[in-house]
Amino acid sequence: MKNKKQGASQWLSFIFLILLSIIWIMPLLYGVMSSFKSNIEMQSVGFKFLPINWILTNYSDLLQNTANTPVFRWFLNSIVISGGSTILVLIVTSLSAFAFSRLRFKGRNVLFIFLLATMMFPPVMNIIPLYKIMTLLGWANTPWAMIFPAATGAFNIFLVRQFMDNIPLAYDEAARIDGASDWQIFRIIILPLIKPVLFVVALFTFTGSWNDFLWPSIVFSDINKMPITPGLKLLQGMYVADIPTLMAGAIIAIIPTFILYLVAQKYFLQSMSLSVGVKG
């Protein structure tokens, strides 16, 4: 009796989920399909899901255009910015988390709580002075303008510290008796063990940096230096009348995070539960 009831709700859920997932994927699929249509086809034919003539020229034209909307250039800039941010975040986060988890010093908890508390302030409040600092440093329109602010957050330290705290102190202890220094303990014992959580931090830093919109649209005015996410805003203005090419631009911009997701879906989803375990 009970199993029957459970089976029924399972079937009902299944049917609902199929309908919803079709609705969910449609906008994206329609965008992808439209990027293979010619502009004439787009404007003349009524509703048609698949292209009548599949063309790739939207993509090739877009990648070759280097004057007003250098999409390929933006793409490379984004790789440099997101890659750089990820490397810097991994370095400073693992070092700082190590100190908070393994080293004893005065005011350790106060400092940690202070760092977490500052995350309460919404980012709007520091954007204007941050812009000024970047221009003073001569870093506006350079990758540094995005790489350094990416490494200010305390949440990553929180996650990594949490993970480190679960590594038994006995490991450090044994190494210390063998004469290992703090640095050696960090480098040889801790670092290999925290690889899973660092991988999660890396994925989120990369996608977060790739998708950042407000800050780069302020700090990048040079069209050749900007990353692709604010670049798409310019693209939108330039290709108002050429929807298929505009779609091609958006598709190019989402390819890297999409591939990362395909490769590391498990880690993306796992990381969400990591932060739940902590907060729940």
Next chain:
Amino acid sequence: MAEVSLKSHEQVSKHKRTRSHPFVYLLPHLAIFTIFFFIPLIFGIYIAFTKWDLVRTPVFVGLDNFKNILFSNSIFHDQLTSGLWHTILFVLISVPFCVLVPLSLAVMLNTKPKFAKFFQGLFYLPSLFSISAVVIVWSLIFNPNYGPLNTLFNWNQVWTGTQPWAWITIVVLTVWWTIGGNMIIYQAALNGIPQDYYEAADIDGASSWKKFVHITLPSIRGQLLFTIVTTTIAQFNIYGQPLMLTNGGPNGSTTVLMMNVQQNAFGSGQSLAGISSAMSVILGICIMIVSMVQLFLLRNKD
């Protein structure tokens, strides 16, 4: 035990002089944090009390900016009232959907149907994309001339250019874009509820709805609270959707406060960084007050 062992290895290491100062490990983050977050934050609050054009030295003007924005009959007062109202309107409409839609998805996925992993992956997918890419994709869907909504159903609606459709399109896009994270959080929470609770309720003959209200919801209260607060904060920062989808229109009816902040400080013409900072401080205070009220209300229910 950990305490004891820590002491003993501290003694060992003191003898061997292998302990480096903890500050060395903290320094990289603290330096970056101070220069690129903390100083700008303090400075940002300070310039809210100044007249500044981003170039010359800021001139301290006391509470003038706030008086100007909050009480005078200026354009900035209009910007604040309409911008803040539109932001709050968006928060009020979107947050319930951004909680209830992923919650229902999580409940359905929790019945462990076939392909659950696939569905989960699919609903999470949009949250990996940038707002600019998402808006471009949806701008085709809502395009009045060539968009599938109008061409497929033979409608003739100017979706992003008339109210209430402009807000509806923004909310639909936002729900589509953001629910993945909350869904995963709810799934993990639902998974953690012991099955015996439901079995006991079954014996008492409780209906599904009763079980949901009396077992499921109380069990995931912590996660609900957490997601309601974080979702509200996230939606308060709305900027990209109206900027790129409706351009703040029709007639400025979707112009949110962040757009005014950005325009005043970095738009064409002379920068009004002081006014703009004061506006962002007001927005920041609103966000903090709302999240504290939420924490308070939701905590005290028990």
